[in-house]
Amino acid sequence: MNELFTNVDWADIWQATLDTFYMVGGSLVFTILLGLPLGVLLFLTGKRQLLEQAAFYNLLSFVVNVLRSVPFIILLIVMIPVTVLITGTSLGVAGAIPPLVVGATPFFARLVETALREVDRGIIEAAQSMGATTRQIVISALLPEALPGIIAGITVTAITLVSYAAMSGVIGGGGLGDLAIRYGYQRFQTDVMIVTVVLLLIIVQVLQMVGDKLVIHFSRR
Amino acid sequence: MIEFKNIHKSYQVAGKAIPALHDTNLTVEQGEVFGVIGHSGAGKSTLLRLINLLERPSGGQLLVDGEDITRLDSAGLRVLRRKIGMIFQHFNLLSSKTVADNVALPMKLAGIYSKAEIKARVAELLERVGLSDQARKYPAQLSGGQKQRVGIARALACRPKILLCDEATSALDPQTTQSVLQLLGDINQELGLTIVMITHEMDAIRRVCDRVAVLDSGRIVEMGPVAEVFLHPQHPTSRRFVFESENQDEQELHEDFRHVPGHILRLTFHGEATYTPLLGTVARETGVDYSILAGRIDRIKDVPYGQLTIALIGGNYEEALKRFNAADVHVEVVR
Ligand SMILES: Nc1ncnc2c1ncn2[C@@H]1O[C@H](COP(=O)(O)OP(=O)(O)OP(=O)(O)O)[C@@H](O)[C@H]1O
Ligand SMILES: [Mg+2]
Numbered sequence: 001m002n003e004l005f006t007n008v009d010w011a012d013i014w015q016a017t018l019d020t021f022y023m024v025g026g027s028l029v030f031t032i033l034l035g036l037p038l039g040v041l042l043f044l045t046g047k048r049q050l051l052e053q054a055a056f057y058n059l060l061s062f063v064v065n066v067l068r069s070v071p072f073i074i075l076l077i078v079m080i081p082v083t084v085l086i087t088g089t090s091l092g093v094a095g096a097i098p099p100l101v102v103g104a105t106p107f108f109a110r111l112v113e114t115a116l117r118e119v120d121r122g123i124i125e126a127a128q129s130m131g132a133t134t135r136q137i138v139i140s141a142l143l144p145e146a147l148p149g150i151i152a153g154i155t156v157t158a159i160t161l162v163s164y165a166a167m168s169g170v171i172g173g174g175g176l177g178d179l180a181i182r183y184g185y186q187r188f189q190t191d192v193m194i195v196t197v198v199l200l201l202i203i204v205q206v207l208q209m210v211g212d213k214l215v216i217h218f219s220r221r
Numbered sequence: 222m223i224e225f226k227n228i229h230k231s232y233q234v235a236g237k238a239i240p241a242l243h244d245t246n247l248t249v250e251q252g253e254v255f256g257v258i259g260h261s262g263a264g265k266s267t268l269l270r271l272i273n274l275l276e277r278p279s280g281g282q283l284l285v286d287g288e289d290i291t292r293l294d295s296a297g298l299r300v301l302r303r304k305i306g307m308i309f310q311h312f313n314l315l316s317s318k319t320v321a322d323n324v325a326l327p328m329k330l331a332g333i334y335s336k337a338e339i340k341a342r343v344a345e346l347l348e349r350v351g352l353s354d355q356a357r358k359y360p361a362q363l364s365g366g367q368k369q370r371v372g373i374a375r376a377l378a379c380r381p382k383i384l385l386c387d388e389a390t391s392a393l394d395p396q397t398t399q400s401v402l403q404l405l406g407d408i409n410q411e412l413g414l415t416i417v418m419i420t421h422e423m424d425a426i427r428r429v430c431d432r433v434a435v436l437d438s439g440r441i442v443e444m445g446p447v448a449e450v451f452l453h454p455q456h457p458t459s460r461r462f463v464f465e466s467e468n469q470d471e472q473e474l475h476e477d478f479r480h481v482p483g484h485i486l487r488l489t490f491h492g493e494a495t496y497t498p499l500l501g502t503v504a505r506e507t508g509v510d511y512s513i514l515a516g517r518i519d520r521i522k523d524v525p526y527g528q529l530t531i532a533l534i535g536g537n538y539e540e541a542l543k544r545f546n547a548a549d550v551h552v553e554v555v556r
Pocket of ligand 2: 265266
């Protein structure tokens with residue numbers, strides 16, 4: 001084994017894998033915390049919805065689109081000063097999380113909006129006819145009904161974050177991507193490159209599998 | 222219980238006000254089953270949804286229990302809605318919650334019931350609609366009829382005074398329709414619940430309603446006790462519904478009878494008169510011969526009725542007509 005992968009330092013790989021988990025996990029938590037309310041807000045203020053607010057919706061929608069159209073690599077660089085302000089560093093795991101969150105939140109918010117729109121209007125109507133407030137409709141009816149869609153959205157977002165996190169290796173973000181770039185790409189150590197890519201692939205596969213399982217579990221069909 | 226005073230409703234479509242319900246006046250009495258029948262787009266759902274303000278009237282007064290509900294603030298509106306249950310054509314159950322949790326939902330939302338109260342009430346309701354053993358299932362695992370029973374149980378959770386039914390049986394097969402209508406009728410009797418149901422099937426009206434309004438292009442064109450409207454429909458729309466429900470076509474029938482000799486009468490019996498041997502007696506005593514061209518004997522709610530179209534040939538026709546008119550039967554001379 002070690003003869004095949006002469007350049008591979010397994011301790012480094014292990015540390016990088018952990019860092020990738022921290023980056024993806026940490027940024028996923030913040031993405032959900034920010035993106036879920038944002039998605040709900042997008043949904044509620046949309047056309048023919050409970051809190052229809054055309055001007056507000058259009059503004060919010062525009063901001064989301066702008067953030068989504070900025071290539072992530074640009075966002076990484078542009079965000080550096082802001083990141084330093086928030087975390088004190090633009091390097092390592094901590095430095096990677098703010099740009100990841102900013103990159104993924106608008107994306108996830110859209111997925112949440114779409115998932116909520118998939119809920120049958122009749123459900124909202126039934127809840128209204130019971131005398132539910134808008135907040136109750138969202139918490140007790142819409143979110144539970146949209147849960148499978150939201151979980152699917154979280155899965156897609158998590159996988160996107162894995163590849164974003166790898167990209168953040170470019171600005172010294174740490175993790176498997178960082179290894180791949182520093183050793184595999186810059187020093188032509190193909191074996192390191194292969195190991196990191198295989199590990200990333202396994203992570204993506206596992207995320208997708210778990211996500212699909214959860215979607216099926218919560219679909220109740 | 223429910224009173225529409227000059228209620229009208231228009232929808233804004235592309236900046237223009239499209240009327241869906243014209244000046245409407247009607248009163249639904251406490252404890253009655255009131256039916257509204259009309260073709261697709263007639264404005265039935267609009268009318269129904271005004272009662273719990275899922276739609277706001279464009280003008281007029283809407284009284285529920287003597288209170289003008291259009292003046293309620295949002296808190297008042299929520300209290301009102303708890304007094305009004307609603308069931309839907311497509312059930313609108315939460316697929317993510319079990320049967321028991323669906324039924325419990327209105328009580329949880331109300332926020333005034335304890336956990337124990339909710340649990341007991343849910344058990345009681347599921348027992349009543351015959352679904353006690355399905356409590357832990359999800360809606361996707363139920364048949365249409367079972368889903369509507371859950372819908373009914375859910376609508377009754379907060380002990381409403383009024384139940385609104387929007388095409389509650391239109392997605393069900395005839396047998397299931399029958400049993401759901403039966404359940405609604407029983408609930409009306411047991412709880413003294415006022416029920417407003419809209420449908421495009423005269424059969425549903427005939428089975429459970431006390432009074433009916435016929436809606437046509439946003440206007441009530443006929444309204445009265447079901448027996449009255451069903452047996453003697455005046456407006457063309459009402460006539461069409463009645464004939465449709467009997468799988469007959471008024472025009473076609475008249476065509477068919479063109480070749481039948483003699484006089485043609487339509488006799489309508491209602492109540493005990495349905496079972497009297499009137500036809501035979503009159504024929505024997507006046508010497509007329511009769512043949513039955515079309516007919517039906519059934520029930521309106523719990524009262525039997527019969528409707529026969531007969532041809533009379535020979536004998537003393539004038540005398541026979543006099544006898545029919547004197548008897549407890551409604552006579553319509555077709556020809
Ligand atoms: N939200 C809405 N916006 C605009 N027009 C509407 C809206 N809801 C209903 N309408 C229109 O109002 C009219 C009456 O609709 P309504 O839903 O009350 O009919 P309905 O008798 O219930 O018909 P169906 O049997 O098909 O359910 C229709 O012409 C319909 O297109
Ligand atoms: Mg309708």
